[in-house]
Amino acid sequence: MLYTVSHITLVLMSLSIAICLYRVFIGPTIADRIVALDTTGINLIGFIGIIMILQDTVAYSEAILVIAILAFIGTIAFSKFLEGGVVIDRNHH
Amino acid sequence: MSMLHFVALAPFIVAIIIPFLYKKFRHIHTGWFVLPVPLLLFIYLIQYLPLGGEAMEIVENTVAWVPSLGINYTVYLDGLSLLFALLITGIGALVVLYSIYYIANKRDEPLNNFYVFLLMFMGAMLGVVLSDNLMVLYVFWEITSLSSSLLIAYWYHKEKSRYGALKSMLITVAGGFAMLAGFALLYVMTGALGSATFSIREIISYADVLKDSPLFLPAMLLILLGAFTKSAQFPFHIWLPDAMEAPTPVSAYLHSATMVKAGIYLVARFTPLFGGEAEWFWIVTGVGLFTMLWGSVSAIRQKDLKSILAFSTISQLGLIMSLLGLGSAALYFDIPNAGSVYSVAILAAIFHLVNHATFKGSLFMVVGIVDHETGTRDIRKLGGLMALMPITFTISLIGIASMAGLPPFNGFLSKEMFFTGTLQSMTLDIFNVQTLGFIFPVVAWIASVFTFIYSMILFFKTFTGKYQPEKLDKEAHEAPMGLLIPPIILASLVVIFGFFPNLLAYTIIDPAMQSILPGLLTEGEQFDVKIYHWHGLNPELFMTIAVVAFGTLIYLNLDRWKETTFFMRERDPLNAFYDNGLDGLVTGSQKVTKLQMTGLLRDYILYMLVFIIGMITWTFIKFNAFQYDFANLTLVPPYLWIVILVIIAASISLPFISHRISSILVLGVIGFLVALLFVIFRAPDLALTQLLIETVMVVLFLLAYIYLPELKKIDVKPRFNIFNLVVSIGMGLVVIVTGISVHAMRNDLDITSISEYFIENSKALGGGYNMVNVILVDFRGMDTLLEVLVLSIAALGVVTMIKLKMKGGEDI
16 A cells, blocks of 8 residues: 555656756746756655655665755755856955 | 997997097097098908909808897998998098098088088998898998988088988988888798898898798888989989089088999899899889989089089989899899809999999099189089199099090990990890890980980080189189099099909909809809900990990080070979979878867867767677667666656757756756666665765856856857767667667676675675775775875866966966
8 A cells, every 4th residue: 555655656746846847947037947946856855755665764864854955055056146146255355 | 349340330439529529629620530530441441352363251240239139230241342341431531531621620610510420421331331130231221311411401501401401311211111111021031931030141041932922022122112212213313413412522422422322232232132033123224224314314404513413423323223133134043154144234333333433423522623613513604624723624534534434444344344234135035125125225325325415514514615704703723732632533543443444353343243143153263354445346336436426416416405495494303293292291181180180179079979989880780799688677667757757858958958047957957866866776875975966066057157258158059960969869879779788798698796795795894884885985995095086186176277377368
């Protein structure tokens, strides 16, 4: 039962990744794409979680945490880039 | 090491100390320090001459140089070597003496250079004629090419000198290289017999067996190529007239007496091996005769004295060469009594070799004197020097008469023997001579007529007619005694050999013939060398009379031909081939380079990819390597299909995205999905690293994006190119096919993985449960160390590029 449900969930999650990617492709604004990328990251977290259930392991928990951090940092970086054209500010002195 | 080894080495040793002597004793002409070298060597070599009429004693000595390769400095002194060695040292001494007076001890004349080059040349030339080892001979041969180029370009500030030096270098070195290949073939051929050797004598002793080798003919042709380029035979003669830019002592020494005879020496030396073959006979004789004709015809239209002499040298070398070719028939053993009849051509060749060295050396020196005392060598400006320069005039008269073949000088004797040789060869009934043999005496006769004409031009235009002081740079007067002594000695030799030719018979000619034609005579026997002035009323005499008559007739009518283009054009038409060929080589290679080296990275990538595709496809077709085997494949779960389709869709969409930020984003998504694949295929460490690296990559892309130049910031759609599409699809297919085949082959070959070992021992030996990390830092720690190094180098490189900006747009 768990096995079947997990597989159905994985299919749904990958479809959702595909849909996010569609948004990344067509935009229309950069902000749309960035939000789509962020959502892709979150989808990955869920995906990997279910894989962990399927493979009966906890080896990917670090990966999940890292994705969570990276999705956040990546989104921030992009937003900053959009706002000011730079990712890392120079020191003004 | 015997004394004989030092004969060739002594000039080199002296050449080392010459610059010191030049610096130390500026007030003494450096030539005086050089003069004893050839003089002593000449005196030393004379003692080997068989003066008593007995057979010559052959001397041989070996010093190991590279014994493991069979290369030894073996000196071998027989009649032929001795003849050349005496010419080199004897005329060398005279030329050095002449040069002391010719090149005055002025501040701007680099005398040390001159004498170092000259000594180098002398030593190399002696080495060529004394070496028995092919490789040593080749080494000395190349040193003669090098030093002669240096001597031609002695006045290197002149454009024409450099041109002449380059030309002679290119032609003679090309020939020398062919000769080296020929030598290598000889070595290979003897190696096939089981006794590989570089020794000329040993190779000749296998002559009978070597004739059957398939490499025999190529070796012969290659060695002949070397000989013909060095001895200025048609069509390689074009370097010799341009080498006349050298100082006159150099022309006299190198371009009349010694270097241009190196090819003659080579042909003579290899006659025992190749002689008696139809190819050798026809090539050597044919090229020699044609060169003789071409040289003599070209000589009459020259306006410069040295150019006349240069073409005359070409012609006379052709004469000697053709005689060597005709004489090689004597080694063809099917004819009865061949030895005694046809060896007369060899006799004539050797005799003329000596004669030519004497009269041509003196003529060059005379021309140098005329140049020195009047300031010009142009025959249109000269004239009427007979009364002003009586001694020079006398020497010239003797030399020119000898060159033209007039009695009683030695040129007459050798010319008569030349005619005898050609007439006798006509009667040969080997090598199909009976059909074409009549050409020999006809060509020889025509060439002799032209020889007579240019000799007359040389003589009458220089010494008779009206003296034109207004055209000359200097007031013409007789030369100092020092300049006159060497040509006087040579002219006396011309007269002595003319009146007493039999002085040479058993001292020089017979020993040389013995070495060119070995095995013809029984032990202790000697060739019948008798040279007479008067043979009776035979065809040769009538031919000479006809030469004189026709020559005079044509010379008297020369004014009618003067205005024809044939006479106006001085340069040899074959120079066009050389000049255009050299230009064509440069422009052609530039074109080829420009065609492929476009400077565009995309082209170079294209070359590489096309090559890889071609190579792998060829390998697959050649070895029929494509295999597929779907056993051992796991079932693909449904979600994986979707993930992979998404990756494929993202990858395919990449080239079509026109917005740069979008493509960076899509690239990031692909990276994340690859990390997901790592998760699905159970590689947590890889997934972790991939995620981090991918994020950093995306950030770096964004960082770089902002620094793109303004102009390029306009987002352009990548250009579509059908060829690029084909190549990229081809590359992908090749990789896919290779992957499938490798998988199939792994099933066939039943290879067990070594990972079992790591699984078992990662805790026991490495002390860790994380097998990937244990491999990275324990089992295969060295790789990790170097990867760390790579990262540090990359970091340092980035810092360097950012911090150390070059000023003023310099490239790093």
